[in-house]
Amino acid sequence: MGRCGAASFSHYAGLIGFLLCSAIMVEAQTGNCAWDINTIAPSLNSSGWTCRSVWNSFNLGYTLVQGNILSIILSAQYTSGWVGMGFSKDGMMVGSSAMVGWIDSQNKANIKQFYLGAQSSTQVVADQGNLQFTDFTPSVVPQGTNIYLIFQLNFSAPVTRKNLLFAVGSDTPIQNTLTQHSDKISISLDFSAGTLSASSYPSQLKRSHGILAILGWGVLLPIGVIIARYCKKWDPLWYYLHAAIQCLGFTIGLATVIAGGVLYQKLKVNIPTHRGIGIFVFVLSVLQVTAIFLRPHKDAKIRKYWNWYHHWVGRTALLLAAANIFIGIHVGKPGKSWKIGYGFNLAFLFLAVIFLEVILWIRRFKKSSGSPTPQMHPV
Structure with a gap:
C-alpha cells in the first residue's frame, strides 16, 4: 500500500507538472x-x-x-x-x-x-x-x-x-x-x-536628457543661488548648503551634457542653437566650479572682483540655461505638459526671488537709516 501510494503520488505530481508546463507554454504563446x-x-x-x-x-x-x-x-x-x-x-x-x-x-x-x-x-x-x-x-x-x-x-x-x-x-x-x-x-x-x-531610437534617452536638464539647471542650481543671496545671515550654514546643492546641480548638468552628446550621435540631427548654448553654459559652469578653488580670502583686496565674476557668470549661465531648456522642449516636442510644468517652475522661482529681494532691501534700508531695534520695557 505504501508503494502504491508513492507511485500514485509520483504519477499525480508528474501530471500536475506537465499541466503547469503546458500552461506556461500557452501563456508564452x-x-x-x-x-x-x-x-x-x-x-x-x-x-x-x-x-x-x-x-x-x-x-x-x-x-x-x-x-x-x-x-x-x-x-x-x-x-x-x-x-x-x-x-x-x-x-x-x-x-x-x-x-x-x-x-x-x-x-x-x-x-x-x-x-x-x-x-x-x-x-x-x-x-x-x-x-x-x-x-x-x-x-x-x-x-x-x-x-x-x-x-x-x-x-x-x-x-x-x-x-x-x-x-x-x-x-x-x-x-x-x-x-x-x-x-x-x-x-x-x-x-x-x-x-x-x-529600438535604436533613444526615446527614453531624450526624456532623461530633458528631466536631467530641468532638475539640474532649472531647479537645483537656481535654489543654490537663492540660498547664497538671501540666507547669509545663517553663516556658515548657507555656504555649506550652497556648495552642496551647486555640486549636485553641476553633476546632474554634466550628466545632461553627456546624454545630449549621445543623442546627437544617435539621432544625427544637428540643432545648432540648442547644442551651442548647452556647450557654452557647461563651459561657464566649469569656470564656476574652478573659481571655487581660487576664491580669495575675505580680507583680500581682489575679493570683491572675484565676487562680481562669480555672481554674474553664474547668473548668466542660469539665464541661458533657462532659455535653452525651453528651446529643447520646443524642438523635442514632448508635449504641452512639459512647457506648462517648466513654466510653472520658473514662475514659482521668479516670485520667490521677488519676495526675498523685497525683504532684503527692506532690511538694508532699515540698517542704513539706523532705525532702532524695538526693545522690551518693563511695565
Whole structure:
C-alpha cells in the first residue's frame, strides 16, 4: 500500500507538472492577448498566432504566412482619439509608414495608412506610405473597452527583425488629418524568433536628457543661488548648503551634457542653437566650479572682483540655461505638459526671488537709516 501510494503520488505530481508546463507554454504563446479571432477576423487563419504585450495596454498578435506575408492584430484600450502602429527603417518616426485606426464622431470605424514625412502634421499624409498589402481588407473592430487594428502586409523578403512604432493620440482625426501623438514608444521585434528588444531610437534617452536638464539647471542650481543671496545671515550654514546643492546641480548638468552628446550621435540631427548654448553654459559652469578653488580670502583686496565674476557668470549661465531648456522642449516636442510644468517652475522661482529681494532691501534700508531695534520695557 505504501508503494502504491508513492507511485500514485509520483504519477499525480508528474501530471500536475506537465499541466503547469503546458500552461506556461500557452501563456508564452498567447501573452496578454485575449481576443477571439473568429469574432474579430473570421477570414484570417486562426492557428499559428504569437501574441505579445508590447506597451501599456497594447497587445500585438501576429502570424507569418509563407515567410513574407505578415498578419497583424493590434489591440489596445480605447475611449477616443487614435491608435497607431508604424514600421520604420531606423526606429525613428520620420520616414516611417503607419497603420492608424480610430472611431469617428459618427461611430464609424476607420483605418488608414499614413506616411510620416516629418514631425509637422501637414507632412503626415494619409493613404500614402511604403507598406504593401495583400487582398485582405484592413479593418478596425471596437469590442468592449478595446479597439482592434487588423491588417495583412506583403513584404518582398522573409520577415525577420523590424523596428516598430506604437503611438496614441488624444484627438480624433478630422478629414484624415492626424493630430500629434500624446505618447509613443519604439521597439525592435524579430517576428521569426519572437524576441523583443529596445529600438535604436533613444526615446527614453531624450526624456532623461530633458528631466536631467530641468532638475539640474532649472531647479537645483537656481535654489543654490537663492540660498547664497538671501540666507547669509545663517553663516556658515548657507555656504555649506550652497556648495552642496551647486555640486549636485553641476553633476546632474554634466550628466545632461553627456546624454545630449549621445543623442546627437544617435539621432544625427544637428540643432545648432540648442547644442551651442548647452556647450557654452557647461563651459561657464566649469569656470564656476574652478573659481571655487581660487576664491580669495575675505580680507583680500581682489575679493570683491572675484565676487562680481562669480555672481554674474553664474547668473548668466542660469539665464541661458533657462532659455535653452525651453528651446529643447520646443524642438523635442514632448508635449504641452512639459512647457506648462517648466513654466510653472520658473514662475514659482521668479516670485520667490521677488519676495526675498523685497525683504532684503527692506532690511538694508532699515540698517542704513539706523532705525532702532524695538526693545522690551518693563511695565
